[in-house]
Amino acid sequence: MFKEVNHSRLKVDGLSLAAGKALFVDDMDFRELLIVKFMKSPHAHAEILSIDTSAAEAFPGVHAVIHHGNTPRIPHTTAGQGHPEPSPYDTYMFDKKVRYVGDPVAAVAADTAEIALEAIKLIKVEYKELEAVLSIADASKPGVPVIHDEEDSFGIYDREKNLAGHVDVKVGDVEKALADSEFTVEYEIETHYSQHTPIEPHICISYLEEKGRLVIRTSTQVPFHVRRICAKVLEMPEKNIRVVKPRIGGGFGTKQEVYLEYYAGMITKLTGRPAKIELTREEEFISRTRHPMAVKVKLGANGDGMLNAVEMDVISNTGAYGSHALTVMFNAGSKCLPLYGAKNVRFNGSTVYTNLPVAGAYRGYGATQGYACLEQAMDILAEKLKMCPVQLRKINHIKKDETSPIFAALGEGKEGVPQFIKSTALSEIIEWGEEGLNWSDTKPHTEKTGRIRRGKGMAIFMQGSGIPLVDMASASIKINDDGSFNLNVGATDLGTGSDTVLSQIAAEALETTTDNIIIYSSDTDMTPFDVGAYASSTTYISGGAVKVTGEEVLKQIRMVAADMLKCSREEIELKNSIATSKKDGKTKTYGDIAKYALYINNQFQIGYIGSHISPVSPPPFMGVFTEIEVDTWTGKIEIIKYMCGVDCGTAINPKLAEGQVEGAVVNGLSYALTEGYLFNKKGKMMNGSFQDYKIYNIEDVQGLEIKLFSTFEPSGPFGAKSVSEIGINGPIPAIANALYNAVGVRAVRFPMKPEYILELMEK
């Protein structure tokens, strides 16, 4: 059916990356480059009474020292979201107060990193330590210290209660429905801190170009938001800033944050010299993290298993600043609750400040935390009903042409939009998993004995594809002399393969081949606008922009071809870069057509800039079926089989789409089983290295079986939906359900490390 999309074309930058060539931020050399290092707060919560930087400034090789006393005080959010960002403006370049261990106190720019670090030791800071808030439970207790007591921040829901955001949405009457239900479940968990750990840590280099404008070359998912937020914080017009995104070494959400670029820009503004900030791995761990959440789910059902009521209470911990505070918490509800068709639904969410590392966007974006509880609660309900957990999902999950009132009630930080499911393979996925794991043979934990016990678990999921009516993307396409095309997109390939996927979409729309597309992404001077790579939006939203742009360019090609071949436009057939007149069979290549338009007659540039937004956010769906082994002597969980079926609509590039799922699943397994932060009593993260914070390596991966299920989403480009985030939601609930099936204990804290499993079994 398709010629270019739905084929695993080679990644367009693949060979360059494999040859070590594709340029990352740090792969260009700059003369007179200054290295910027931060002095960081040793306290979780303190006032800065005085700061003396004179000795540091006098240190040979130091060129600038910046701190709250000599930089603009502009309240902003570091969340790289669309304007106006739905996150509180509670952050400053530097403040008189520090709110977590690691909060920047000053920055030193010097000829070398060593000089900068030596100079930092010479800065004298007098702190007044304040009582710190170090847990979700403590954040809103009466009499707790107020973390954001500054007068000029705004958008905070209730600063006296350390509440960054809050929402309470009700559909129907949940209380009555719960009371009327024959069977009810109440289940509560708390998810944990974790970090994205892109292998390339955050890095940016700023410099002045020949006309004196500030250029910021940065490892970002959101170049246009970087420009807008830096313009605000640096008090510069946006026209004087150019943001360039070269190749990016992974992001997973953490590079949707804008919190380094303006420091580099400030140093370049002050010194006129290029300035580089590169986080160390230890710094990366306290840069941005996943919001830990306390999640409570109540379910009510009748004896037939039909859900009457679903209630979810969430308290999300945003750490010291409210980056994505409201929206991640909203998504725990908006991406989980529509999965089931209860008529009575309530979502009550709060986001609290604590004096712990700052949370932000992270693949899964709240849905991961919500499903960790919801999908365990569904299993508990199934047990109470004496019903197979697979059957309970089958009768309750949302199906084609159905809707949920939650779609309209709950969006991202505000109300959502109503929508109906137009594509889903969830039923097929569930059948595939049920069969593949021999679900009918599943025995309850009470029938299991011996040291090593096996258990099976399953869970189902949905996510979204972009933020409806908010996310906008655009693309520009022009033809070249030889019939090739330049495709310039603001969409941000951060390793995901979007340059390849978008090239394939362009080729399909233009009736040419992918190797005729020269893609460039993304650069605020050179490419049209795109909100950036987040909210699972690129294939769906940016792909939509590329498709409409390609179609407009094709119209122009058709018009010129008709002129050349002396026939009507309707008589022109376009295929494989050739226009054929149906009248006489004469042909012109795209190269002939381009040259004719550029040089011969009625000359003009064949080209177009197209934009796209979507009124809906069609969910991809996923089912996970896993079998594990639990060693009852050590508490260790081994994955025997992890089946994960995903419906992403048309997979534009099946191999790259599979890679997105595999990457998300392994990231999720690592999050579920090994990754976690250790804090000391003063709120300092103690395990900020790959030696002490375990992410999966190749030897840890076993038993994965990933399968894409094809559907056609009518609102997506060539039927596509999103694919990149959903996979990370699976491991916690699916493994926790399998753990219960193996040994009869329920995990409510994470990661599910051996010592914790042993502790649960001993209770």
Place this chain on the structure above:
Amino acid sequence: MDIKVTINGVKKVFNADPGEKLLDLLRREGYKGAKRGCSTGDCGSCAVIINGKLVNSCLIFAGQADGHTITTIEAIGTVNEPHIIQRTFVEEGAVQCGFCTPGMILATKVLLDKEKDPTLTQIREALSGNLCRCTGYVKIENAVIRSAEKMRSE
């Protein structure tokens, strides 16, 4: 101090500070394929081959390379003339962001130079020092298996 090495088949003399790490020297001299992911020898993105062995260049001093033979990703193949391993990594979808890829490919090269037909355990052990956060390793493992097959039939 002067450091004499044979790098990518060429004899070169580099000037390095006594405390300078080999990774810093290599990047300063234009061998940008060696990446900095952690500076503590845990991620493998800075890996180079020294005398046939895979070494994390962030862990050793530049001076320790004196007199030795270094191979970086730049010598394995180019965009226009890629090595079988490089081409296979791309074909198998084993490259996502590409930041860990040079290290992965060098680790594969060291393995396949020694073992023409490695077992799965040998492959996993050989690549266990190279972290990737994008791929989930499935396609990387496939790429190593396929590379070995192709190199055997050459």
